[in-house]
Amino acid sequence: MASSVISSSPFVCKSSSSSSKKDLGFSSFTKSSQISIHRCQKKSISRKIVSVMAPQKDRSPGTTGSVKTGMTMTEKILARAAEKSLVVPGDNIWVNVDVLMTHDVCGPGAFGIFKREFGEKAKVWDPEKIVVIPDHYIFTADKRANRNVDIMREHCKEQNIKYFYDITDLGNFKANPDYKGVCHVALAQEGHCRPGEVLLGTDSHTCTAGAFGQFATGIGNTDAGFVLGTGKILLKVPPTMRFILDGEMPSYLQAKDLILQIIGEISVAGATYKTMEFSGTCIESLSMEERMTLCNMVVEAGGKNGVIPPDATTLNYVENRTSVPFEPVYSDGNASFVADYRFDVSKLEPVVAKPHSPDNRALARECKDVKIDRVYIGSCTGGKTEDFMAAAKLFHAAGKKVKVPTFLVPATQKVWMDVYALPVPGSGGKTCAQIFEEAGCDTPASPSCGACLGGPADTYARLNEPQVCVSTTNRNFPGRMGHKEGQIYLASPYTAAASALTGHVTDPREFLQ
Amino acid sequence: MAASLQSVNPTLSRNLSSPNNSSSFAPFRSPFLRFNSTTVASDFKPLVSFRNASSSSPFVTRSAAEPQERKTFHGLCYVVGDNIDTDQIIPAEFLTLVPSNPDEYEKLGSHALVGLPAAYKERFVQPGEMKTKYSIIIGGENFGCGSSREHAPVCLGAAGAKAVVAQSYARIFFRNSVATGEIYPLDSEVRVCDECKTGDVATIELREGDSILINHTTGKEYKLKAIGDAGPVIDAGGIFAYARKAGMIPSAAP
Numbered sequence: 001m002a003s004s005v006i007s008s009s010p011f012v013c014k015s016s017s018s019s020s021k022k023d024l025g026f027s028s029f030t031k032s033s034q035i036s037i038h039r040c041q042k043k044s045i046s047r048k049i050v051s052v053m054a055p056q057k058d059r060s061p062g063t064t065g066s067v068k069t070g071m072t073m074t075e076k077i078l079a080r081a082a083e084k085s086l087v088v089p090g091d092n093i094w095v096n097v098d099v100l101m102t103h104d105v106c107g108p109g110a111f112g113i114f115k116r117e118f119g120e121k122a123k124v125w126d127p128e129k130i131v132v133i134p135d136h137y138i139f140t141a142d143k144r145a146n147r148n149v150d151i152m153r154e155h156c157k158e159q160n161i162k163y164f165y166d167i168t169d170l171g172n173f174k175a176n177p178d179y180k181g182v183c184h185v186a187l188a189q190e191g192h193c194r195p196g197e198v199l200l201g202t203d204s205h206t207c208t209a210g211a212f213g214q215f216a217t218g219i220g221n222t223d224a225g226f227v228l229g230t231g232k233i234l235l236k237v238p239p240t241m242r243f244i245l246d247g248e249m250p251s252y253l254q255a256k257d258l259i260l261q262i263i264g265e266i267s268v269a270g271a272t273y274k275t276m277e278f279s280g281t282c283i284e285s286l287s288m289e290e291r292m293t294l295c296n297m298v299v300e301a302g303g304k305n306g307v308i309p310p311d312a313t314t315l316n317y318v319e320n321r322t323s324v325p326f327e328p329v330y331s332d333g334n335a336s337f338v339a340d341y342r343f344d345v346s347k348l349e350p351v352v353a354k355p356h357s358p359d360n361r362a363l364a365r366e367c368k369d370v371k372i373d374r375v376y377i378g379s380c381t382g383g384k385t386e387d388f389m390a391a392a393k394l395f396h397a398a399g400k401k402v403k404v405p406t407f408l409v410p411a412t413q414k415v416w417m418d419v420y421a422l423p424v425p426g427s428g429g430k431t432c433a434q435i436f437e438e439a440g441c442d443t444p445a446s447p448s449c450g451a452c453l454g455g456p457a458d459t460y461a462r463l464n465e466p467q468v469c470v471s472t473t474n475r476n477f478p479g480r481m482g483h484k485e486g487q488i489y490l491a492s493p494y495t496a497a498a499s500a501l502t503g504h505v506t507d508p509r510e511f512l513q
Numbered sequence: 514m515a516a517s518l519q520s521v522n523p524t525l526s527r528n529l530s531s532p533n534n535s536s537s538f539a540p541f542r543s544p545f546l547r548f549n550s551t552t553v554a555s556d557f558k559p560l561v562s563f564r565n566a567s568s569s570s571p572f573v574t575r576s577a578a579e580p581q582e583r584k585t586f587h588g589l590c591y592v593v594g595d596n597i598d599t600d601q602i603i604p605a606e607f608l609t610l611v612p613s614n615p616d617e618y619e620k621l622g623s624h625a626l627v628g629l630p631a632a633y634k635e636r637f638v639q640p641g642e643m644k645t646k647y648s649i650i651i652g653g654e655n656f657g658c659g660s661s662r663e664h665a666p667v668c669l670g671a672a673g674a675k676a677v678v679a680q681s682y683a684r685i686f687f688r689n690s691v692a693t694g695e696i697y698p699l700d701s702e703v704r705v706c707d708e709c710k711t712g713d714v715a716t717i718e719l720r721e722g723d724s725i726l727i728n729h730t731t732g733k734e735y736k737l738k739a740i741g742d743a744g745p746v747i748d749a750g751g752i753f754a755y756a757r758k759a760g761m762i763p764s765a766a767p
Contacts, residue, residue, distance in 0.1 A: 092742055094761070105608045109663065112613025117753050118762075137609060144609035151611075204661040204685060220663030220689035221612060226752055230762060234752065236742060268596060269655040273684050302658065302683055357596060453605040453660075475659060477598040479628045 070332030072240040073307050074275040077215040077329055081198045089239035089338070097129070098197035098214075100227050103183050104134040106202035106220075108151040113225030124159045125231035131163040131192055132156055133183040138448045139170055142456035146170070163190070173413065173446040181412030181447035184208040184380040188292060189414055191322030195310040196329050200227060205380050205474065207298045211291035212318065213310035213328050218299065238304045239338040240275040240331075241266075245282040247346035252512045254390060255290035256382060256472065256492035258282075258343075259297045260351045264361025265341070272302030274338065277331065279309055282345040288317045289386040296381045297474050300358040350507050352470070353490035356478050364495050367505035372489070373467035375402070375500040376481070378409030378445075379452040382472020382493050385418040388444075391497040392424045392432040395439040398511040403503035406441040407461035409450040416447050441500070454482040463488075470499040584719040586675040586697070588648025590728070591637055592711045593629065597652055598659035599686065601628035603668045605660075612667045619643060621664055622671030635711050638672055645672040649715050649726075652679035653706045657686025663693060670695030676717055678705055678726055678737065691743045694751035700738040701726065708733060 068086075071079060075087050082093040102110050115122060124130060132152055137145035149167065156164040165186060167179040180186035184205050187193055195213035200206065202224045209216035219233070227233050243262060263270070276298045283291070291308050298306030308314075310328040318326070350364040377383065377391055388410065395402075410416040419432040427435060433444060442461075451461040452473040459482075463469055466485035473481075476488035491499065494508035501511065607624045610617040625645065626637035638645045650669065656679035657665055666689045669677070676697040677690070690698040699717065705726065709715070713730035717737070724737040740747060749755035756762045 106662065108611040109613050112611060116613060142609060148609060148611065202661065204659065206661075218661030218685055220661055220666075220685065220692060222663060222689065222692040222752060226692075226756070230756075232761075234746075234756075268658055269681060269683070272655070272681070299661075299685075302655065304684060453600070456606055456609065475598070475600070477596070477600050477659060478630050479604055480600050484628065484630055 070334035595653035
């Protein structure tokens with residue numbers, strides 16, 4: 001196997017504190033491990049032989065001559081999208097975009113810029129590569145919010161946009177056959193996420209789609225306006241941090257616990273301008289929805305994008321939802337990573353992020369004295385079908401009623417239908433909805449982003465008072481869900497459900513073992 | 514994606530030379546890695562052909578015509594701490610305002626930094642006002658973290674702020690600042706936010722190679738890091754002006 005020594009590379013970051021090696025089965029080291037790379041390579045579709053290189057003192061490609069440099073998954077995706085054979089971190093390249101997503105909040109601004117810059121009569125670069133998904137401020141009486149959906153309808157009509165998941169009847173979401181709900185979940189469910197592609201969205205959590213082995217990141221209106229007209233974007237190639245998660249996932253642990261663990265480890269700026277690549281036996285055992293949760297919060301660590309190597313699970317999900325051809329890529333055996341983190345997942349415990357930062361990590365069991373006022377289960381992070389299944393499973397196992405108002409907001413129409421139709425394993429055929437009702441939760445609400453980001457004053461479940469909320473959402477900065485003094489504990493669906501039953505922050509093992 | 518560019522979009526030319534032709538490896542965000550638009554091939558064909566684009570916008574052109582050898586910002590400082598996220602810069606409830614609408618652009622400015630906790634006794638924009646009296650925002654680590662909403666740098670610019678000097682930035686905020694040209698994002702080398710107070714009078718001088726922040730109230734000077742790869746985009750006046758200069762999209766109509 002080709003060897004590439006990067007221990008003296010300028011890119012290797014300083015090693016993490018050694019104290020972290022002790023208890024939680026977590027260890028990190030600073031050079032890429034040849035053994036762990038094997039795992040990635042096993043799954044690669046093309047078994048290209050990479051030239052053997054003599055160990056190099058530093059990474060400058062100028063000195064390698066004609067020797068081929070290994071690339072990470074992200075580097076490969078971007079190289080291909082820029083029609084180059086090689087890119088290295090730091091390169092500024094123009095990249096072809098496969099899919100551009102926008103929603104009701106940023107869509108009007110993005111199209112406004114597009115028209116201003118390209119002309120009132122300009123046409124978008126490809127009406128089949130743009131997906132418009134109203135989802136943020138939908139079920140509200142706020143006139144401007146409603147107007148923004150109307151504005152998007154006009155643009156889509158004029159530009160002949162193929163994928164516009166419209167909503168016109170705000171009083172009854174079910175009366176809108178096209179309406180989906182939360183953009184990141186809808187993109188996946190509708191088959192717009194494909195391995196190897198470049199997906200951009202006017203939303204920070206666009207990184208969710210990295211779960212499908214593609215480059216996916218959030219951009220602002222101006223960049224989106226530019227992409228609308230040209231189908232290209234200027235990007236700087238990020239270096240990749242590798243996170244290898246091995247071991248068997250405990251029954252009480254979820255992907256949300258994994259990502260909160262990682263963010264707590266590296267901080268909210270730990271991955272700034274970098275790719276977070278996740279692999280390992282634990283990752284391979286995760287469902288697509290769990291992988292989406294993991295990649296969803298990459299932006300909360302400052303990450304540019306998250307990425308998971310596609311495997312049979314990925315292909316099975318994608319091939320059932322799209323017939324558009326795609327070609328996955330995988331990190332080369334001799335690719336360079338700027339950091340390496342390893343986790344033995346079997347040793348991890350449920351965690352929360354305490355107010356007011358996603359990296360303010362604490363063990364759920366150590367917060368059991370924190371009295372809470374409400375629980376919120378929803379959003380792209382924690383409002384998917386499996387998230388509700390998990391919460392229902394815990395409620396059913398406990399057989400008790402919630403002690404605080406428990407708000408449920410399915411991410412999409414499809415999730416809502418699953419909540420009402422799918423039987424929860426081990427419950428004797430009950431649906432999530434039935435279990436939620438028996439537990440005394442609020443009725444599952446109309447699917448949208450809901451109160452994750454506060455929103456207009458009349459948004460369902462908005463934090464309008466300085467209360468304490470355990471939430472399956474993604475951010476807990478001051479004022480995130482509404483009130484500036486609101487206190488938000490980010491948690492997994494299991495932890496959220498357990499907390500609802502006790503009225504305090506609660507480790508789900510109280511009810512699951 | 515095996516399809517050729519042309520089959521995807523017939524107006525695209527294949528002669529798209531990348532402006533980045535640096536053949537030597539440079540460290541990440543190095544001040545020495547200049548993204549030089551003059552290296553574009555002279556027979557370069559535009560990305561797409563459109564009829565004349567209107568350019569009546571104040572945003573794109575406002576800094577495009579200014580000479581870039583020396584640039585100065587002067588005014589009062591507003592000091593904030595670490596991890597000021599986009600919800601504090603512009604709470605989500607105001608995102609129904611569309612920034613490309615001039616009237617709503619002004620309204621966004623009036624709400625700039627209104628999400629800061631009550632501990633910030635001095636408000637960035639006085640209640641009832643539309644503009645701020647502070648030209649320079651001084652921040653700590655990870656300024657602008659959180660959402661990709663462009664409303665964040667836009668509202669700061671709309672309120673009248675000219676530059677941010679922070680210890681570090683979240684990448685989407687930094688990128689949006691550069692792409693819109695709304696506010697100049699600068700990196701300090703030390704924790705300037707610990708040494709400056711809201712209301713201090715300051716000057717920022719941007720120069721080729723060494724830029725400085727002078728706090729007239731304390732008498733201290735601070736070196737600012739060179740803007741690096743983003744420089745040419747900011748200097749051009751945002752991503753559209755930059756792309757026009759690089760010949761990737763046609764020039765706007767006069």
